[in-house]
Amino acid sequence: MTTETQTYELGNHPDWEPPSNTTGIIGWLRKNLFSGYVNSVLSLFVFYLLYIYIPPLFNWLFVDAIWGGGSREVCEVEGAGACWAFIDSRFSQFMYGFYPKDLLWRPNTAGLLLVALMIPLFIKSFNYKWMLGGFILVIYPIIAYFLIHGGSFGLGVVETNKWGGLMLTLVLSGVGIVASLPIGIVLALGRRSEMPIVKSVSVIYIEFWRGVPLITVLFMSSVMLPLFFSEGTDFDKLLRAMIGIIMFQSAYMAEVVRGGLQAIPKGQYEAASALGLSYWKSMGLIVLPQALKLVIPGIVNTFIALFKDTTLVLIIGLFDLLAIIQQANSDSAWLGFDTEGYVFAASVFWIFCFSMSRYSIALEAKLHTGHKR
Numbered sequence: 001m002t003t004e005t006q007t008y009e010l011g012n013h014p015d016w017e018p019p020s021n022t023t024g025i026i027g028w029l030r031k032n033l034f035s036g037y038v039n040s041v042l043s044l045f046v047f048y049l050l051y052i053y054i055p056p057l058f059n060w061l062f063v064d065a066i067w068g069g070g071s072r073e074v075c076e077v078e079g080a081g082a083c084w085a086f087i088d089s090r091f092s093q094f095m096y097g098f099y100p101k102d103l104l105w106r107p108n109t110a111g112l113l114l115v116a117l118m119i120p121l122f123i124k125s126f127n128y129k130w131m132l133g134g135f136i137l138v139i140y141p142i143i144a145y146f147l148i149h150g151g152s153f154g155l156g157v158v159e160t161n162k163w164g165g166l167m168l169t170l171v172l173s174g175v176g177i178v179a180s181l182p183i184g185i186v187l188a189l190g191r192r193s194e195m196p197i198v199k200s201v202s203v204i205y206i207e208f209w210r211g212v213p214l215i216t217v218l219f220m221s222s223v224m225l226p227l228f229f230s231e232g233t234d235f236d237k238l239l240r241a242m243i244g245i246i247m248f249q250s251a252y253m254a255e256v257v258r259g260g261l262q263a264i265p266k267g268q269y270e271a272a273s274a275l276g277l278s279y280w281k282s283m284g285l286i287v288l289p290q291a292l293k294l295v296i297p298g299i300v301n302t303f304i305a306l307f308k309d310t311t312l313v314l315i316i317g318l319f320d321l322l323a324i325i326q327q328a329n330s331d332s333a334w335l336g337f338d339t340e341g342y343v344f345a346a347s348v349f350w351i352f353c354f355s356m357s358r359y360s361i362a363l364e365a366k367l368h369t370g371h372k373r
Contacts, residue, residue, distance in 0.1 A: 060081040066083050066085050067085065068084075068088055072085075072336075075337070084340065087340060093165060093324055095165045096165050097163055097168055099167070103156070107148050110147045110148055113143070114140065117135070148171075164320065164323070165324045166320075168238075169321045172242065175242050175245075176249050176310075177306060179242075179246045179250070180253045180302075180306070181299070183254075184253025187254035187257075188254045188261060189283065192258065202254070206251045208251075209250075210251045214309055215315055217245075218313060219315060221240040221243055225243075226240075237316060241316060249309075257291065257292070259295055263291065263295075296367070300360035304353045321348060321349075322345050325342065325345050
């Protein structure tokens with residue numbers, strides 16, 4: 001009678017406690033930061049850089065910073081850090097541009113209404129998300145337009161040339177995101193169509209707009225587009241910029257969606273055909289839901305790029321957040337505080353872009369698109 005002897009790797013015996021240096025924070029450090037000579041040297045080098053740069057940066061941003069004051073004199077004391085008094089004195093202009101101060105309740109109401117409408121979308125037990133989503137995409141923009149622009153219900157008109165700051169950035173990016181996705185889906189389907197005319201038109205559209213820089217598109221929409229209309233026709237500059245951004249961004253969105261369509265196995269199309277579904281039903285019920293789920297990272301990446309590209313509207317005389325900050329930096333009363341303005345702009349853009357990225361990750365996890373092994 002022979003007895004089999006089972007061997008275990010060091011530290012993996014089921015009846016033994018693992019060594020203390022392989023668990024907890026020490027185990028994590030040894031495994032991830034000090035697993036070898038090269039990794040240890042790189043980790044120590046990074047720690048050294050953090051030790052040199054993080055404390056002074058933290059002191060400049062927070063500890064020694066000047067948070068309030070009506071003039072630059074409060075920031076000229078010796079040893080002062082960041083002059084956030086500059087941001088505080090122009091905060092309203094950075095947020096709303098040249099919008100009349102006594103009417104700021106109108107964009108504020110539009111913003112609070114959007115937040116209130118979006119809260120139920122994050123509640124799992126809420127059963128009317130599709131209806132609420134349709135209301136936000138279709139009805140809410142109309143309400144927001146009449147609130148911000150006015151001209152109806154006794155509200156005075158605020159011309160779009162007074163819109164600016166973060167409000168203008170959100171308007172341009174929001175409209176561009178909402179409009180470019182459905183147009184991009186139609187273009188992607190058109191490019192994969194078997195009808196020659198539809199496919200040719202889609203290919204020409206996509207390749208033309210992808211081959212032209214956005215700054216050129218904005219210039220053309222602002223300067224050249226009015227030349228194609230009859231004399232005396234007034235075409236709002238903001239609307240022209242929106243049209244240019246939507247047409248440009250939809251071409252990129254089309255290629256992202258097309259990548260998702262190509263990733264769907266041929267068997268899915270054959271299954272839809274076997275069920276007797278029409279082209280639009282097979283696309284809407286079977287193919288597109290799977291394709292869009294696969295390209296969520298690409299779609300959100302395009303949205304983030306669009307959000308940042310709105311800074312180019314300065315070329316046609318629209319003052320978004322970055323343009324307003326650049327204009328404020330040239331004010332003789334606050335000369336020398338450019339860094340604070342750009343840090344503030346970078347922080348705002350980072351917050352919105354990071355939020356979109358995190359929502360994308362959460363949506364991928366919810367729809368199980370990660371293909372975890």
